[in-house]
Amino acid sequence: MSRSKADLLEYIEAQRAEYRRTLPAKVASFETLWRDARQAHGSPDPLVDLERLAHNLHGTAGTYGFHDLSRAGQALELAVRALMDAGALPTGEQERQVTLALDTVRRNLPPQ
């Protein structure tokens, strides 16, 4: 492998390690958004942000090789989307799905 390719691999690995370090804070921000959404009785703003951040987690975590976390992020994105599609009258089951998906994200955080 040429030096430049070794450099690229080293850079990518460093990026991956940096991304891994940011993950607990990301999940904490998910939990804050979910708490805000529940306190605001389904206000769309925190849910919009939560959907987008879960969507980013799905794409970026998977690209960095954290596949279980990526799938958990996708499940969270879909659960939030279902809640938003329900509009002003989400069911308790839909709220439970978001909480469950968030738990799954937390459980699949890679070790630090």
Next chain:
Amino acid sequence: MHDKEIYSLTSLGDQQLRGAMTTASPAELELLVRVDGILTIGQIKAGMKPPPPDFEATFARLVYKELVRVRMDDPFADQFSFKPTKKALLQATAEADAGTASLQKAGYFVRIARKRPLRVLAEDKEVSALIVEDDPHLAKFLQHYLTFAGFDARTAGARAEVVTELRKLPVPDLVLLDVMLPDADGFDILFQMRKHPALKKVPVIMLTGKATREAVIKGLAGGADGYVTKPFEADALLEAVRTVVGLPDEPPAFPPSTDLWPEKAR
């Protein structure tokens, strides 16, 4: 071809959807992504609301090009050889609806890239790329990877940055476009670009986690040259980039057997 027939993709058709290079027209691609070996022609038409006027001619071309073939085995033939009770029929309908909803939500992996004519670059000329991506980690990763591959890559993460970057001259040779941005929709950016005289021919690859059929169709019908779903493999993306920009093939940065993340294999 009649409305009750079921078609599935051939390996050639599958390559058109998932290979690095796509030669099918947008209308053909729109049908290819709908052919799944389960829906009948009539159901595909019904899902298009309304079907295009040249549906039959386009579908016939897919058959002629051997991108689709009629299924000899109807997977549901046995199911309808008896008369189900009303209750069973209701239950099956509910299950089918749920299955369709699940399919629409779960999406599928796509890597489509329409080939542009080969371009010859001057020795000191770099191909410029604008990466529209709101996740800073992914944007940085893509910028570094494309720079390594010889591109002059810059990034934009929100609407104002995208507008600023697209106003700079010369226009980029390529745009990698995420869909879900904090204050903008990537599809809207694509449609605006395709209406703009200076930007309408800039190759665009949608790079997004939006992987439902509807999203893929929206991107391709809206004028995207490629559609790559996240998560993605960097070398596969680079191959698609080179294809839509019109650069000759190059060996991947790493041998195909190289697993960048061996401890987390799929």
